[in-house]
Amino acid sequence: MILSSILILFSLFSLVFPKRINLYVKSINDGSTDPIGFIDNDSIHLMEIEPQHSVCIGTKDIYNNECFSYQNYIPSFNYSIFNLFLDEDNDVFRIALSFDDTLQKPTIRKHKHITAPQPNLNPDSLKKQREQQAKQNNNGGNQQTEKVIRKKTIVEIDSDGNEITKEIDEVIETVDDRSWIQKNWMYIVPPLLILFAMGGGEERK
Incomplete structure (x- = not known):
């Protein structure tokens, strides 16, 4: 009973307080990292940064996104678009960074992940499928x-x-x-x- 109550409270807490994604910029030259802000649900909060060369933008809060975008020169994040790719549970599993000169502030765009059908690369199985289909059509x-x-x-x-x-x-x-x-x-x-x-x-x- 107590365990179920704790799980319910934890789920409600996660709904009210969604997971925060902390972002940082990492220098390719010396490997130093500096926090630049965070993504909180549908809003993004970024700090003003000085123009930097050869940097990685990444996060440790999402697996395999420690450097999701490499930028040779980034003067500001005012025109940035953070594309969030969601899985079946609407959790962010990948981030991509793009820029749009018409924007005046950082923007978030969410993309629902759609699993495409996997191609069949086995010619023997394809041949068997065609033979079975032809047999069914005939008999x-x-x-x-x-x-x-x-x-x-x-x-x-x-x-x-x-x-x-x-x-x-x-x-x-x-x-x-x-x-x-x-x-x-x-x-x-x-x-x-x-x-x-x-x-x-x-x-x-």
Whole structure:
């Protein structure tokens, strides 16, 4: 009971006080780091910095984002866009930095992560899938499609407004849903008749 109450309070606390992402700038030359601000839910708070050369912008609060953007020269963050990529639980798993000269202050943009289907790079499995699909199309449900060509008369109107009668070939796909016995009775009935006839002659003798 106490443990469940603590978990509920912790979840409410995390909703009211979302996780803060602390940001820093790291010099490539000497490896020194300086805090530059933090991201708090939908707001970002950055400090004014002096123009720096060859720096990394990163955070230790998100795994593998210790240097999510390398900048050769960054005079200010006024035109910066911090792109936050969210996973299925709406947690930030990656950050990317871009710039837009039309902005007047740092901006946050959130992007929902969409998992794309993985390509099948195994040619053998692709071949098997195609063979199974072709087999299902040919034999699935004991139904076979046959193409029948029949004549069809249509009436068209030419550019002068006259009606012209034409005869065209129309291709129709028909589904043969007969059972196996219905399709192959001609191979079964004659041997049975011969057997019955031979058996009947021996009884009369």
